[in-house]
Amino acid sequence: MSTQSFSAEIEGFLQTTSEKYVNFEIGLKTVELEGNPIYVFFIKSSADELKSSWAKINSWIGGNFQPLLASEFQRWNVYIFFTVSDKVDSALKHQIENNTLACRKLVIEGENSFENIVEDHITNASLKIDLSARNKTSLELNRNPDLDTLLSNTSIRGRKNKQNAKAVFDSLYQSLKSK
Numbered sequence: 001m002s003t004q005s006f007s008a009e010i011e012g013f014l015q016t017t018s019e020k021y022v023n024f025e026i027g028l029k030t031v032e033l034e035g036n037p038i039y040v041f042f043i044k045s046s047a048d049e050l051k052s053s054w055a056k057i058n059s060w061i062g063g064n065f066q067p068l069l070a071s072e073f074q075r076w077n078v079y080i081f082f083t084v085s086d087k088v089d090s091a092l093k094h095q096i097e098n099n100t101l102a103c104r105k106l107v108i109e110g111e112n113s114f115e116n117i118v119e120d121h122i123t124n125a126s127l128k129i130d131l132s133a134r135n136k137t138s139l140e141l142n143r144n145p146d147l148d149t150l151l152s153n154t155s156i157r158g159r160k161n162k163q164n165a166k167a168v169f170d171s172l173y174q175s176l177k178s179k
Contacts, residue, residue, distance in 0.1 A: 006068070006070075009068050010028065010065075010068065013064060013065055013068065014026065014028055016064075017060065017061075017064075020060070021043075021053065021057060021060075023045065023049050023053075024043050024044065024045045024049065024053070024057070025042075025043070025044035025045075026041065026042070026043050026044075027041070027042040027043075027114075028040070028041050028042075029042065029114060029118075031118055031122060031123065033077075033122065033123065036071075036073055036074070036077070037074060038074075038077045038078075038079065038122060039065070039069070039074065039077070039078045039079070040078075040079045040081065040118060040122070041061060041078070041079065041080045041081065041103075042081050042083060042114060042117075043057060043080060043081070043082050043083065044083045044084075044085075045082065045083075045084060046084065046085070046086060047084050047086045047087065047088045047089070047092075050082055050084055050088065050092070050096075050107070051089075051092055054082060054096050054105075055099075057080070058080060058099065058101060058102050058103055058105060059101070059102065061078065061080060061102060061103055062078075062101060062102025062103060063102075065078065066078055066102065066103075077104075078102070078103045078104070079103060079104045079105070079106070079122065080103045080104070080105045080106075081105075081106050081107075081108050081117055082096065082105065082106070082107045082108065083108045083112065083117075084107060084108070084109055085109075085110065085111065086109075087109060088107050088109055092107075093107045146172070146175050146176075147172065150168050150171050150172055150175070151168065154167075154168050
């Protein structure tokens with residue numbers, strides 16, 4: 001499919017989506033990450049509108065936008081940022097963000113710019129890690145004699161040994177507590 005044709009399909013999708021979900025402000029941005037396009041939807045609404053429609057919007061994007069994408073990488077990297085000016089119930093936020101159907105979803109409370117949201121949640125551009133400054137000294141570990149004694153004749157692996165594991169952990173806890 002040509003780039004021009006693909007762009008027209010995306011424009012048509014956005015137009016249809018905006019007409020379908022009139023109470024939402026819907027935008028789409030493309031972010032380049034290591035040479036690959038990542039599609040990021042920004043959907044602005046109230047907390048009440050979010051509660052009643054987030055699943056429908058997610059399904060709509062998953063069923064009508066993701067099939068337009070050329071590669072598996074692109075289909076796996078579609079984000080929906082639900083931006084809400086008011087406070088969202090924590091249970092609803094948890095439900096949305098932990099839903100694995102179709103897209104990666106985050107609820108952003110309060111005003112925030114597109115650039116800040118992408119930087120914080122996709123590119124991590126503000127995260128500065130200096131790997132050259134790592135401590136390169138080795139860590140020497142010594143065996144704990146109390147733990148060696150407790151574990152010497154006990155197997156705690158597997159489901160069948162759940163009671164053994166509990167007994168060992170209880171003994172270890174009591175041993176460490178008394179010191």
